[in-house]
Amino acid sequence: xxxxxxxxxxxxxxxxxxxxxxxxxxxxxxxxxxxxxxxxxxxxxxxxxxxxxxxxxxxxxxxxxxxxxxxxxxxxxxxxxxxxxxxxxxxxxxxxxxxxxxxxxxxxxxxxxxxxxxxxxxxxxxxxxxxxxxxxxxxxxxxxxxxxxxxxxxxxxxxxxxxxxxxxxxxxxxxxxxxxxxxxxxxxxxxxxxxxxxxxxxxxxxxxxxxxxxxxxxxxxxxxxxxxxxxxxxxxxxxxxxxxxxxxxxxxxxxxxxxxxxxxxxxxxxxxxxxxxxxxxxxxxxxxxxxxxxxxxxxxxxxxxxxxxxxxxxxxxxxxxxxxxxxxxxxxxxxxxxxxxxxxxxxxxxxxxxxxxxxxxxxxxxxxxxxxxxxxxxxxxxxxxxxxxxxxxxxxxxxxxxxxxxxxxxxxxxxxxxxxxxxxxxxxxxxxxxxxxxxxxxxxxxxxxx
Amino acid sequence: xxxxxxxxxxxxxxxxxxxxxxxxxxxxxxxxxxxxxxxxxxxxxxxxxxxxxxxxxxxxxxxxxxxxxxxxxxxxxxxxxxxxxxxxxxxxxxxxxxxxxxxxxxxxxxxxxxxxxxxxxxxxxxxxxxxxxxxxxxxxxxxxxxxxxxxxxxxxxxxxxxxxxxxxxxxxxxxxxxxxxxxxxxxxxxxxxxxxxxxxxxxxxxxxxxxxxxxxxxxxxxxxxxxxxxxxxxxxxxxxxxxxxxxxxxxxxxxxxxxxxxxxxxxxxxxxxxxxxxxxxxxxxxxxxxxxxxxxxxxxxxxxxxxxxxxxxxxxxxxxxxxxxxxxxxxxxxxxxxxxxxxxxxxxxxxxxxxxxxxxxxxxxxxxxxxxxxxxxxxxxxxxxxxxxxxxxxxxxxxxxxxxxxxxxxxxxxxxxxxxxxxxxxxxxxxxxxxxxxxxxxxxxxxxxx
Numbered sequence: 001x002x003x004x005x006x007x008x009x010x011x012x013x014x015x016x017x018x019x020x021x022x023x024x025x026x027x028x029x030x031x032x033x034x035x036x037x038x039x040x041x042x043x044x045x046x047x048x049x050x051x052x053x054x055x056x057x058x059x060x061x062x063x064x065x066x067x068x069x070x071x072x073x074x075x076x077x078x079x080x081x082x083x084x085x086x087x088x089x090x091x092x093x094x095x096x097x098x099x100x101x102x103x104x105x106x107x108x109x110x111x112x113x114x115x116x117x118x119x120x121x122x123x124x125x126x127x128x129x130x131x132x133x134x135x136x137x138x139x140x141x142x143x144x145x146x147x148x149x150x151x152x153x154x155x156x157x158x159x160x161x162x163x164x165x166x167x168x169x170x171x172x173x174x175x176x177x178x179x180x181x182x183x184x185x186x187x188x189x190x191x192x193x194x195x196x197x198x199x200x201x202x203x204x205x206x207x208x209x210x211x212x213x214x215x216x217x218x219x220x221x222x223x224x225x226x227x228x229x230x231x232x233x234x235x236x237x238x239x240x241x242x243x244x245x246x247x248x249x250x251x252x253x254x255x256x257x258x259x260x261x262x263x264x265x266x267x268x269x270x271x272x273x274x275x276x277x278x279x280x281x282x283x284x285x286x287x288x289x290x291x292x293x294x295x296x297x298x299x300x301x302x303x304x305x306x307x308x309x310x311x312x313x314x315x316x317x318x319x320x321x322x323x324x325x326x327x328x329x330x331x332x333x334x335x336x337x338x339x340x341x342x343x344x345x346x347x348x349x350x351x352x353x354x355x356x357x358x359x360x361x362x363x364x365x366x367x368x369x370x371x372x373x374x375x376x377x378x379x380x381x382x383x384x385x386x387x388x389x390x391x392x393x394x395x396x397x398x399x400x401x402x403x404x405x406x407x408x409x410x411x412x413x414x415x416x417x418x419x420x421x422x423x424x425x426x427x428x429x430x431x432x433x434x435x436x437x438x439x440x441x442x443x444x445x446x447x448x449x450x
Numbered sequence: 451x452x453x454x455x456x457x458x459x460x461x462x463x464x465x466x467x468x469x470x471x472x473x474x475x476x477x478x479x480x481x482x483x484x485x486x487x488x489x490x491x492x493x494x495x496x497x498x499x500x501x502x503x504x505x506x507x508x509x510x511x512x513x514x515x516x517x518x519x520x521x522x523x524x525x526x527x528x529x530x531x532x533x534x535x536x537x538x539x540x541x542x543x544x545x546x547x548x549x550x551x552x553x554x555x556x557x558x559x560x561x562x563x564x565x566x567x568x569x570x571x572x573x574x575x576x577x578x579x580x581x582x583x584x585x586x587x588x589x590x591x592x593x594x595x596x597x598x599x600x601x602x603x604x605x606x607x608x609x610x611x612x613x614x615x616x617x618x619x620x621x622x623x624x625x626x627x628x629x630x631x632x633x634x635x636x637x638x639x640x641x642x643x644x645x646x647x648x649x650x651x652x653x654x655x656x657x658x659x660x661x662x663x664x665x666x667x668x669x670x671x672x673x674x675x676x677x678x679x680x681x682x683x684x685x686x687x688x689x690x691x692x693x694x695x696x697x698x699x700x701x702x703x704x705x706x707x708x709x710x711x712x713x714x715x716x717x718x719x720x721x722x723x724x725x726x727x728x729x730x731x732x733x734x735x736x737x738x739x740x741x742x743x744x745x746x747x748x749x750x751x752x753x754x755x756x757x758x759x760x761x762x763x764x765x766x767x768x769x770x771x772x773x774x775x776x777x778x779x780x781x782x783x784x785x786x787x788x789x790x791x792x793x794x795x796x797x798x799x800x801x802x803x804x805x806x807x808x809x810x811x812x813x814x815x816x817x818x819x820x821x822x823x824x825x826x827x828x829x830x831x832x833x834x835x836x837x838x839x840x841x842x843x844x845x846x847x848x849x850x851x852x853x854x855x856x857x858x859x860x861x862x863x864x865x866x867x868x869x870x871x872x873x874x875x876x877x878x879x880x881x882x883x884x885x886x887x888x889x890x891x892x893x894x895x896x897x898x899x900x
Binding site for chain 2: 010012020040042043061087089117120122137142151154155162166168169171172175190191192195211212215223224228239250257258382440443446449
């Protein structure tokens with residue numbers, strides 16, 4: 001039983017060409033006999049016009065129209081293509097031609113069609129299914145053209161965030177999920193037995209990021225975050241991903257500019273690299289093309305005045321609700337930056353505003369088009385005495401924060417950072433009405449599978 | 451209280467130059483008066499030679515030697531530089547000069563030195579500290595030149611993995627952490643209350659990856675993984691990160707080639723972009739330069755014969771222990787690929803070897819230099835009947851796997867994938883004797899903080 005029966009072939013040479021590659025070839029090499037094509041993938045759709053079958057074929061890299069003409073293929077090929085269930089795994093040979101009328105600008109004319117593995121009758125049909133049915137079949141629903149586009153958009157968003165931060169000298173440092181203390185109250189924390197003690201699942205990497213920022217200057221973490229919140233809204237997930245940059249020496253204005261730069265870069269890259277996918281979702285690209293820095297910027301108090309004029313029922317001193325956020329951004333074509341929040345409604349570590357100790361140098365960024373808060377952050381307190389006082393005022397266990405206080409005892413400097421919710425950002429970009437489609441396998445209040 | 455007191459300045463223009471940028475400028479613009487430098491950072495070390503102070507200064511982007519000459523700076527600057535505690539936050543102005551004798555090829559000559567925030571006496575000194583002491587002070591230990599290098603090496607490894615996979619058309623899809631079933635036994639799973647039911651923290655994204663691979667063809671996940679294993683070895687972490695690619699239509703040989711391509715790309719990029727950091731760790735680069743595809747490849751049975759000759763006490767039918775792995779690779783200068791394991795010691799989903807049903811198409815890759823297993827994977831069973839039989843033989847709850855079986859009912863195709871442990875890979879690259887330094891905040895059997 002020899003393990004290497006064949007000579008070494010590299011990965012790049014092993015895997016056959018994809019639709020993606022074929023589409024590129026067709027635009028440059030198209031001739032009267034087309035570009036030879038041998039494709040493996042799945043049958044995503046079919047319509048028949050007597051002696052012609054129009055197949056919607058997908059191979060993972062994309063979708064293409066395949067035409068099977070009765071008089072161009074062996075009879076068993078035509079019969080297989082006509083009858084095999086949707087989502088069967090199939091192999092097609094033929095030739096690809098540029099065709100402006102075909103979706104994606106290319107048509108494949110089949111010379112042979114074979115079923116590799118016939119599917120059972122496929123549960124998802126082109127008709128409308130309810131959200132619960134689709135979520136129950138999430139493992140199959142992911143194959144639709146729409147979910148395909150969403151997977152690639154999410155991938156591109158994550159890539160563009162990382163790309164921008166890397167260009168700016170940031171170091172990605174993964175912060176821990178298991179944390180020893182329920183620092184800010186246990187109500188929304190998941191807990192687990194960690195050998196002979198309890199551990200809690202982190203809701204943010206921020207405190208750890210601060211330690212890393214005082215080492216490498218500019219850092220970020222990007223990972224899953226967990227919130228045991230009994231809310232069942234279209235803007236909440238139990239398990240979501242968050243990007244959190246943290247920068248030594250950065251003050252509030254710097255971090256606002258970082259958020260602007262990061263968001264604008266990612267919107268631009270998405271328009272450049274994923275316009276086809278955005279269009280497949282029916283996303284209107286015009287609002288995305290208008291996203292430019294600087295973003296309009298107001299204080300919490302100014303926002304309160306605007307809301308008083310709009311009559312959303314907002315009470316000064318409270319946090320903004322979703323209707324407030326929508327009202328504040330309804331006339332805007334860019335995200336809105338809000339700063340200088342009441343200290344009472346924000347976390348203990350936020351730096352007080354100069355000359356206004358009841359306000360803190362926090363920032364929220366609200367997406368336009370009703371997509372709500374996408375960024376929350378602040379300048380952090382760097383004075384050790386003030387930070388200790390805040391920890392006591394918030395009745396937090398000082399012991400648990402001794403390492404965090406150390407960051408102020410040894411070379412403390414102003415520093416700032418924020419968290420950006422990946423699924424909220426993807427929803428905004430893709431124009432989704434609910435976060436559940438912005439992550440491959442959503443975890444919701446009543447949903448833990450598949 | 452205006453929120454925007456200053457005109458808009460972009461992020462790129464806001465943050466001052468870093469040592470990194472200064473070092474590049476010095477190599478091109480160095481003249482008799484040097485390159486003007488104004489630096490903010492921390493005092494990492496100091497030695498005195500009477501009227502000259504040699505400071506080891508770090509600013510996050512790197513380290514540099516700063517010379518403070520008594521006759522070149524105001525008296526209060528000299529006194530501050532002489533007396534301030536290590537790790538104080540400081541500001542230095544002066545000029546930078548190329549200097550082949552200085553570490554990193556650059557020396558900064560100070561004209562002024564000011565302490566922004568004096569540190570308390572710093573607990574970590576250049577003397578040897580025990581591992582427990584350093585781990586207790588992990589939040590400060592991260593500032594050392596060694597940990598600095600490790601953070602950047604880890605970042606580069608992750609970047610290079612993603613870069614390679616992106617070039618090959620892979621889509622990153624994040625798999626869930628919360629899973630509903632303790633599919634393969636609960637002994638090493640962390641569990642938590644998920645509202646009115648129990649949830650378990652995922653140990654792999656593989657099953658989910660398989661669903662995504664049948665959609666986009668080539669996918670990977672890269673995230674934290676949890677194993678409640680009561681082992682306290684230098685090769686185990688309770689929380690670790692794992693890269694898991696999964697490829698539709700790929701068979702065992704394809705996935706071996708993918709692992710080779712991925713590993714070789716990352717080693718090359720690391721040597722290209724992080725040679726300074728590797729050298730700062732004292733890593734011998736020669737063994738890394740010898741890593742080339744193809745890797746030597748043997749079957750499990752061949753490995754058993756080799757081990758019988760070496761007398762490690764290995765019993766055919768067992769899994770390899772760390773001493774076996776070291777013995778198998780001791781004469782090799784590349785990673786070793788082992789395939790065709792006994793079905794009895796591997797997971798239920800592995801495809802049987804053609805003509806040898808007691809052996810499966812699994813693969814392990816063992817790093818040279820004694821760093822152990824870095825990759826484990828397989829071709830997956832794609833036949834629905836065989837997969838169902840295996841699930842029953844392994845006494846797994848069939849209900850919990852109904853969605854996984856669906857992947858074989860609807861367009862099943864051969865597919866393969868593997869998992870690569872990030873910290874093990876980083877340890878190998880960096881030449882670490884223990885995984886605990888390969889992750890910013892390690893979680894170990896008796897360590898959950900800081």
